[in-house]
Amino acid sequence: MAQEERDRRVVERELTMSRAMVEAIAHEMREDEEVFYMGEDVADYGGIFDSTEGLLDEFGYDRVMDVPISETAYLGAAVGAAQAGMRPIAELMFVDFFGVAMDQIYNNMAKNTYMSGGSVNVPMVLTAAVGGTYNDAGQHSQTLYGTFAHLPGMKVVVPSTAYDAKGLMHNAIRDDDPVVYLFHKRLMGIGWMPAPGGPKTPVPKTDYTIPFGSADVKREGSDVTVVTLGLHVHRALEAAESLADDGVDAEVIDLRTLVPLDTETVVDSVRKTGNLVVVDEDYRSFGVTGEIVASVADEALENLDAVERVALPDVPIPYARSMENEVIPDVQDIEDAIQATR
Amino acid sequence: MSENTDRVAIAADGDWTADVDAEEGVVVNWFVGEGSAVEEGDSLCEIQVEKVSVDMEAPTDGTLDEIAHDEGDEFTIGDTLAWIEPG
Numbered sequence: 001m002a003q004e005e006r007d008r009r010v011v012e013r014e015l016t017m018s019r020a021m022v023e024a025i026a027h028e029m030r031e032d033e034e035v036f037y038m039g040e041d042v043a044d045y046g047g048i049f050d051s052t053e054g055l056l057d058e059f060g061y062d063r064v065m066d067v068p069i070s071e072t073a074y075l076g077a078a079v080g081a082a083q084a085g086m087r088p089i090a091e092l093m094f095v096d097f098f099g100v101a102m103d104q105i106y107n108n109m110a111k112n113t114y115m116s117g118g119s120v121n122v123p124m125v126l127t128a129a130v131g132g133t134y135n136d137a138g139q140h141s142q143t144l145y146g147t148f149a150h151l152p153g154m155k156v157v158v159p160s161t162a163y164d165a166k167g168l169m170h171n172a173i174r175d176d177d178p179v180v181y182l183f184h185k186r187l188m189g190i191g192w193m194p195a196p197g198g199p200k201t202p203v204p205k206t207d208y209t210i211p212f213g214s215a216d217v218k219r220e221g222s223d224v225t226v227v228t229l230g231l232h233v234h235r236a237l238e239a240a241e242s243l244a245d246d247g248v249d250a251e252v253i254d255l256r257t258l259v260p261l262d263t264e265t266v267v268d269s270v271r272k273t274g275n276l277v278v279v280d281e282d283y284r285s286f287g288v289t290g291e292i293v294a295s296v297a298d299e300a301l302e303n304l305d306a307v308e309r310v311a312l313p314d315v316p317i318p319y320a321r322s323m324e325n326e327v328i329p330d331v332q333d334i335e336d337a338i339q340a341t342r
Numbered sequence: 343m344s345e346n347t348d349r350v351a352i353a354a355d356g357d358w359t360a361d362v363d364a365e366e367g368v369v370v371n372w373f374v375g376e377g378s379a380v381e382e383g384d385s386l387c388e389i390q391v392e393k394v395s396v397d398m399e400a401p402t403d404g405t406l407d408e409i410a411h412d413e414g415d416e417f418t419i420g421d422t423l424a425w426i427e428p429g
Contacts, residue, residue, distance in 0.1 A: 016371045019388070046395065053395050191368040191390030194414055200371065 015203040016189025018050035020162035024169035025052070025089065027207050029059055032087060035173060038065040038074055039091030039127075049129050049188045051091060071101035075126070079108045082124035087173060095128035095182060096139050098147075109178045110153035122178045125169075130158075131184040131231055131281055132328055134193055138316035141324070143230065145280070146287035148180045149258040155179045155212055156258040160187065160233040163201045164256055167210030174209070184230045184281075198234040213260035217269070221251035224275035224341050227266055227292050229255040232279045232329060239334035250277075250338055258288065263295040270296050274305040275341040279334055284311035306341035310334055349425040350402055354389060354417050358396050365419050367391035369411045378406045380426065387423065404428040 015023070029035045036059075037052055043066040046053035056064045067074040071092065078090035092098060098105055105126065113121050132141030149156045157172055157179060159165035165183065172179040187199040218233055219240050226236045233254045240250035251269050255262065270276050276296055278289040289309040296304060310329045318324050354367060370388040374380060385397040386406065400406075407427040411417050 013373050014371070015373065016388070019371070045393065050395060189371055191370045191395070 013202060013205070014200050015162045015166075016195065017159065017162045017165045017183065017199045018047075018053060018188040018190065020166040020203045021051060021159075021169050021183065022053055022055060023203070023205075024166045024207070025173070026055060026058060028087075028170065028173040029055070029063060034086045035089065036063040036065065036081075036086065037089045037091065038067055038078060040067060040069060040093050042066060042091055047091065048093060049183070049185050050190050051127060051129070051183065051188070071097055072104055075101045075104040076108065078124050078126075079104060079112065079122055082122045082178075083112060083120040087123050089125040089127060089173065092126060092128035094140050095130045095144050096142050098128070098144070106151060110151050113177065114153060121176045123176045125172045125175075125179045125181050127181045127183065129185050130182045131186055132317050132324055133186050133231065135319060135321050135324055137319035141317040143182070143184075143280075143282040145182060145229070145258055145282045146291075148182075149261075149288070149291075150286075153178065154259060157181045157212065157256070158229045158258065159183065159256065160218075160230055160254050161199050161201045162189075162203050164210055164216070164254075165199075166203055167208050168212075168256065170207050171209040171212060175212075182230075186231050187234075196231075196234045196238075198237060210256070212257045213262050214256065215262035215265040216254045216256055217251060217265065218254045219250065219252040221249040221273070223249045223273055224277060224338050225251050225253060225266065225269040225273045226277045226279060226334070226338065227253045227255065228279035229258070229288070230281060232281055232334075235329065235331050236279055236334050238331045239338060242331065243335055243338055248338060248342065255288075261291070261295070263292075263299065266292060267296055267299045270300050271303045274303055276304060276306070277308045277310065277334070277337045277341060279329055279337070280309075280311040281328060282311060283314050284309060285314050287311060308337035308340050310337045349407055349427055350404070351422040352386060352398055352401070352424045352426065353420055354398065354423050355420050356396070358394060359391075359419055362391045362394050364392050366416055367419065369413050369415050369417065369423065370395070372409060372413055374406055376406055376409055380404060380406055389417075389423070391419065398423060400426060402426060402428050
């Protein structure tokens with residue numbers, strides 16, 4: 001086969017987001033024997049959202065560990081292992097379960113570097129599935145980006161495409177500080193919960209990193225800046241395409257990480273467009289939308305003509321499909337918000 | 343589509359069927375598109391039957407000639423998912 005043809009074949013290869021994540025994890029496990037994965041249903045089952053599919057076959061039970069329902073115990077074990085020099089990846093399954101291990105996450109994982117005066121670091125990755133849109137009710141559907149981003153000491157990563165998911169995962173595992181890596185169920189590309197078209201992208205076979213704190217302009221536009229993350233990147237892009245027919249040119253920015261937060265890209269965009277819409281699947285109060293609006297107001301108040309926030313109302317996420325659809329922002333909600341800035 | 347009868351069918355079948363009770367599955371993802379050059383052992387697509395996820399691999403070098411079940415399509419175990427033109 002000619003080299004040119006081989007190159008084309010590699011470029012053509014498209015992965016779902018779960019495959020891209022797993023490829024990064026497997027690469028790091030091959031490179032560094034201190035990297036291991038633990039969590040509920042991550043070994044034999046391959047992760048309930050395919051977050052570890054195939055890892056057990058290659059690495060065995062010593063490095064891909066199923067644990068009992070014992071979040072405090074195994075997240076505490078991960079913190080200890082990280083302090084002792086290993087590089088654990090601990091999966092919380094649903095992010096909603098963080099409450100039972102809040103002390104380990106909120107007080108130990110995030111703070112032990114500070115509490116020890118820098119004599120230990122905690123190079124661990126906490127992975128968890130976030131998001132609704134599939135009728136799993138109030139304790140299995142939250143995003144909680146803001147909860148972790150609010151806590152000093154934690155880096156927070158939220159990929160929206162397969163390409164980003166792989167590059168950010170490489171970075172997360174190699175980082176010497178604790179990282180919370182939140183993947184949206186609806187983006188993973190699993191058979192029983194189809195993803196929208198966007199998250200599946202070409203993914204290089206080789207390893208590469210995407211620096212934390214680098215927001216990505218997923219669509220350029222001149223009339224209004226739409227800032228979002230995760231699943232809603234794809235809904236915002238759909239809204240932008242729809243409005244393009246009406247002569248509204250929306251720019252869509254994918255934050256990719258909340259901590260560190262790339263306010264520069266957002267502010268530069270608002271200086272260009274003059275209008276800001278922030279879309280979030282987390283709760284509205286004390287969340288990402290407020291933070292972004294405040295950051296832009298700090299630095300570019302004079303450029304800001306109009307602001308709209310689109311987020312979940314402050315209610316537990318309903319089980320009934322019609323009610324869940326009502327509270328989670330959809331494409332029409334985003335279109336309406338963009339139009340409201342005009 | 344080629345009329346070459348030497349085309350190799352990629353059937354949704356294999357040892358993994360012993361692990362599943364269901365007879366229907368869904369194509370989750372095609373890693374390569376029609377017309378792509380493939381090498382023996384390359385993953386062509388990911389299928390899911392119940393919770394079991396399986397990579398269908400190219401049995402030979404060649405060109406992925408035709409996809410019979412697109413992403414999201416359901417299939418019955420044993421169905422032909424695609425054809426490879428050897429070469």
